[in-house]
Amino acid sequence: MSAKLIKGTEIREEILEEISSEVTEIKEKHGKVPGLVTILVGSSPASISYVTLKIKTANRLGFHEIQDDQPDDIAEADLLALIDKYNNDDAINGILVQLPLPKHIDEKKVLNAIDPDKDVDGFHPVNVGRLMIGGDEVKFPPCTPAGIQEMIIRAGVETSGAEVVVVGRSNIVGKPIANMMLQKGPGANSTVTVVHTRTKALDEHCKRADILIVAAGVPGLVKPEWIKPGACVIDVGVNRVGEKPSKKNPDRMVAILQGDVDFDAAKEIAGSITPVPGGVGPMTITMLMKNTLKSLKFKLGLN
Ligand code: NAP
Numbered sequence: 001m002s003a004k005l006i007k008g009t010e011i012r013e014e015i016l017e018e019i020s021s022e023v024t025e026i027k028e029k030h031g032k033v034p035g036l037v038t039i040l041v042g043s044s045p046a047s048i049s050y051v052t053l054k055i056k057t058a059n060r061l062g063f064h065e066i067q068d069d070q071p072d073d074i075a076e077a078d079l080l081a082l083i084d085k086y087n088n089d090d091a092i093n094g095i096l097v098q099l100p101l102p103k104h105i106d107e108k109k110v111l112n113a114i115d116p117d118k119d120v121d122g123f124h125p126v127n128v129g130r131l132m133i134g135g136d137e138v139k140f141p142p143c144t145p146a147g148i149q150e151m152i153i154r155a156g157v158e159t160s161g162a163e164v165v166v167v168g169r170s171n172i173v174g175k176p177i178a179n180m181m182l183q184k185g186p187g188a189n190s191t192v193t194v195v196h197t198r199t200k201a202l203d204e205h206c207k208r209a210d211i212l213i214v215a216a217g218v219p220g221l222v223k224p225e226w227i228k229p230g231a232c233v234i235d236v237g238v239n240r241v242g243e244k245p246s247k248k249n250p251d252r253m254v255a256i257l258q259g260d261v262d263f264d265a266a267k268e269i270a271g272s273i274t275p276v277p278g279g280v281g282p283m284t285i286t287m288l289m290k291n292t293l294k295s296l297k298f299k300l301g302l303n
Contacts, residue, residue, distance in 0.1 A: 003233070003270040006155045008147070008282040015150070015286050016061065019293055023062050026296065034289075034296040035064040035092040036120070039082065041105070042072035047098045054096070057285050063292065064091055076105045080113050087115040093299065094120035094292035117298065120291035122146075123172070131176060134183035139298065140291045145177035147283025148213060148234050153187040155272055157211060157232045160189040165209035167222070167260070169196045173215035173236055181211075202226075214260040224265035233266055233273040235259035236280045 027033050036058050040051045051067065058065040070079065079101075086095045095118045101107050111119075116126035122142035130137040141149075152159060164181045168174035174194060181190040195205050206212055206226040214222050215236035227233060237260030243253040259276030267273050274280055297303045 003267045004155070004272040005267075006151050006232075006234075006272050006274045006279065008151060008274065008279045011151055011154050012282040012286045014154070015290065016057070019289055020061050022293060026300070026302070027062070030300055032296060032300065033062055033064050034094070034292045035066070035089075036094040036096065036289075036292045037066040037068055037086050037089075037092050038096045038098060039068045039070065039079075039086075040098045041070045041074055041079065041101055044100075047100075051098050054285055054288065057289055058292075061289055063289070066092070072102055074105075076109070079105060079110055083110065083113045087113075087118060092118065093295035094118055094288075096121060096288070118295060120288055120295055122176075122291065128171075128176075132179055134179075135185065140294065141180060141287075142172060142176045143284045143287040143291065144173050144236065144280065145180055146287040146290070148173075148177050148236065148280055149180055149187050150287065151234065151274065151280065151283060152211065152232065155232065157272060159187055159211065162190045162210040163208050164190040164192045164211045164213065165205050166192065166194045166213045166215070167196075167202070167206070168215035168217075168236075169194050170215065177213055177215070181213075216260050218260055219258045220260070220262045222261040222266065224262055224269050227266055227269045229269055230271035231269075233261055233270045234280065235261040235263070235274050235276050237261070238276060238281060 023033055038051050038054055055065055055067055086092045095114050097110055111123050114124055116124045119127050120140050122140040127140050130139055131141055166174050166178045178192050178194045181188050182192045193205055195202055203226045207228055209228060209231055211232045213234045217237055219239040219241055239258045240255045241258045242256040244256050246252040246254045257277045
């Protein structure tokens with residue numbers, strides 16, 4: 001049996017279409033569009049390519065988009081002042097600071113300076129607390145976990161009463177997705193287990209999972225025999241395992257990416273599975289756009 005593929009690339013297009021029509025409607029009725037500022041400090045190629053993708057997506061959706069590039073040696077106080085400026089800018093609904101920041105800047109201090117009502121990444125302690133409480137309290141669920149939940153819902157996978165096992169307990173993926181899946185509500189109501197490097201018998205926990213969410217950053221960690229037949233497998237891992245010539249331009253080398261799950265063998269056992277690349281990856285920026293739209297809607301009292 002070959003599992004159904006849950007393609008992030010397709011689900012992304014569906015969601016972007018939905019956002020785009022909402023943006024058009026709000027613009028017509030209220031004369032406003034979502035405003036997003038992306039602050040990039042320095043010139044790391046990985047950060048530049050990620051920010052470029054965010055800007056491209058924001059532009060495609062008709063957002064008011066500001067790219068604010070700052071030099072590597074910007075003083076922490078100046079970066080905090082810049083955030084304060086955008087906190088007070090009425091045209092801006094979402095503030096995004098591209099991580100990592102240079103070593104002389106306290107990342108936590110910078111992220112905590114963002115107005116929680118413009119924290120579309122959902123990393124501010126206020127939004128982490130709101131997520132923990134759940135229900136109407138939640139404003140901005142963090143983007144990768146929000147994308148994972150959206151994929152599970154749109155793939156038609158039953159979550160109510162399902163055994164969900166999350167491999168990994170990071171603040172950006174493991175802990176928030178575990179918290180989201182156990183809340184009361186659609187796409188949740190699950191029984192959740194979180195496993196990590198200190199867990200005994202990792203394989204035994206995974207074998208119980210109706211929905212297995214893997215965010216460890218270890219290529220091929222999950223073996224096919226750890227997967228319950230028919231389970232939904234969400235592979236969050238993005239691991240660079242080598243390089244190959246680009247299809248478009250064979251003179252250029254591109255990364256070979258592999259997930260945390262042994263995909264080829266797992267797809268013969270799972271009921272549904274996300275590929276890497278093209279699975280969870282495309283969902284993160286999509287959910288960032290959705291959060292930015294939500295921020296404008298909160299401001300206009302439309303949520
Ligand atoms: P992280 O901060 O390094 O956390 C990894 C977690 O996995 C930790 O909790 C760790 O346990 C656990 N872990 C590592 N090796 C393990 C093992 N052998 N057995 C059991 N648990 C193990 O990573 P992250 O930021 O959550 O990211 C995880 C993966 O997802 C990475 O490949 C990353 O690139 C990818 N990712 C993708 C997206 C996207 O597609 N949009 C977004 C974010 C992350 P301990 O806590 O015990 O150390």
